[in-house]
Amino acid sequence: MKAALVLAAISLGCGGARSWIIAPRAEVPISMSDGLRAVDGHLLVPQEKHVVGEFSLDYKPWSMLFRLISFTGDKDISDEVNKQVKVAGGDAINNLQVFSGNCTWNVFTLVGVLPDCANVSIRGDIIKVSGNGRRVEQAQREVN
Amino acid sequence: MRAPQIILLAAMVSTGCASVGINAAFVGTPTPVLLGPRDRVGVAAPAAITKLAEFEGEAFWRFSQGSTTNYATGIRTDWSRQEQTGQYALSAACYKATNGFDPALDVRLTKVKTSAYGNLFTMRNYVTIEGDVVRPGGGR
Numbered sequence: 001m002k003a004a005l006v007l008a009a010i011s012l013g014c015g016g017a018r019s020w021i022i023a024p025r026a027e028v029p030i031s032m033s034d035g036l037r038a039v040d041g042h043l044l045v046p047q048e049k050h051v052v053g054e055f056s057l058d059y060k061p062w063s064m065l066f067r068l069i070s071f072t073g074d075k076d077i078s079d080e081v082n083k084q085v086k087v088a089g090g091d092a093i094n095n096l097q098v099f100s101g102n103c104t105w106n107v108f109t110l111v112g113v114l115p116d117c118a119n120v121s122i123r124g125d126i127i128k129v130s131g132n133g134r135r136v137e138q139a140q141r142e143v144n
Numbered sequence: 145m146r147a148p149q150i151i152l153l154a155a156m157v158s159t160g161c162a163s164v165g166i167n168a169a170f171v172g173t174p175t176p177v178l179l180g181p182r183d184r185v186g187v188a189a190p191a192a193i194t195k196l197a198e199f200e201g202e203a204f205w206r207f208s209q210g211s212t213t214n215y216a217t218g219i220r221t222d223w224s225r226q227e228q229t230g231q232y233a234l235s236a237a238c239y240k241a242t243n244g245f246d247p248a249l250d251v252r253l254t255k256v257k258t259s260a261y262g263n264l265f266t267m268r269n270y271v272t273i274e275g276d277v278v279r280p281g282g283g284r
Contacts (some may be wrong), residue, residue: 014262015261015262016256016259016260016261016262016268017259017260018259018261019257019258019259019262020255020256020257020258021179021256021257021258022179022180022224022256023179023180024180024181025180025181026179026180026181026182026187027182027188028182029176029178029180029182029183029185030175030178030179030180030182030275031176031178031179031191032168032169032170032177032178032179032234032253032256033170033173033174033175033176033177033235033238033251034170034172034173034174035173035174035175035176035177035250036176036184036185037176037183037184037250037280038184038186039184039186039187040282041184041191041281043176043247044185045172046174061258078154078180081180089167091185091186092182092185093169095169096169096171096179097167097168097169097184098167098168098256098258098269099165099166099167099168100164100165100166100168100258100259100260100269100270101164101166101260101269102164102260102261102262102267102269103260110249118259118260118261118269119165119260120258122151129185129186134159
């Protein structure tokens with residue numbers, strides 16, 4: 001009987017964690033898509049973008065009390081973006097992807113009251129822009 | 145090893161890997177979907193923009209399981225259900241919000257929220273994305 005009650009209590013609550021990804025101090029453009037603009041505002045074509053590295057960041061957000069209290073809160077990735085792009089010699093981040101996954105601990109946190117975690121992975125292509133971001137067609141026209 | 149130490153170790157291990165989850169990506173989307181203040185490569189000052197609409201998108205993975213018993217027959221049936229958004233879900237939302245990937249428009253993100261939770265019977269993962277559809281001054 002007691003076991004059933006405990007099981008019922010656990011099943012009622014959900015443990016977990018949430019976070020908000022921000023980059024207010026990023027010194028390069030970060031795009032979650034394939035689209036980026038050059039200095040003059042035109043969309044860069046694939047020939048102008050060269051992947052020179054991979055942006056990679058993993059972290060574990062923590063929350064408690066049914067995720068109402070978030071210990072992680074805003075996850076500022078600005079410093080990591082600036083650092084990794086600089087090391088790779090890139091100009092921007094393209095195709096940023098965000099993975100959100102469970103912790104095994106989610107199952108054991110007592111009715112969501114205890115601190116609980118999640119797994120977040122962020123990946124993206126660090127790209128270098130060639131030709132100062134000019135259109136390839138325009139450059140070809142100039143050559144001809 | 146004493147019981148408290150074993151429990152502590154088990155708790156530490158359990159915060160580790162779990163392969164289930166959802167990957168949020170704008171696959172095949174030509175429209176810039178920007179996080180952060182920089183909107184053009186090599187330019188520090190952001191271009192003037194005109195906000196046209198709001199953008200919302202969500203990627204999720206959900207799993208639940210349980211069992212039902214028919215008391216008349218005594219037959220117990222275990223069930224499980226898994227559902228998730230497709231890899232093009234966010235791209236489709238962007239396509240709709242930008243009038244078919246209008247090359248003159250950008251999406252400026254205001255919220256990228258990750259959420260993962262679960263218990264013995266269910267696991268849920270969400271990446272919620274919100275932003276504005278804008279027309280940048282330098283766009284063509």
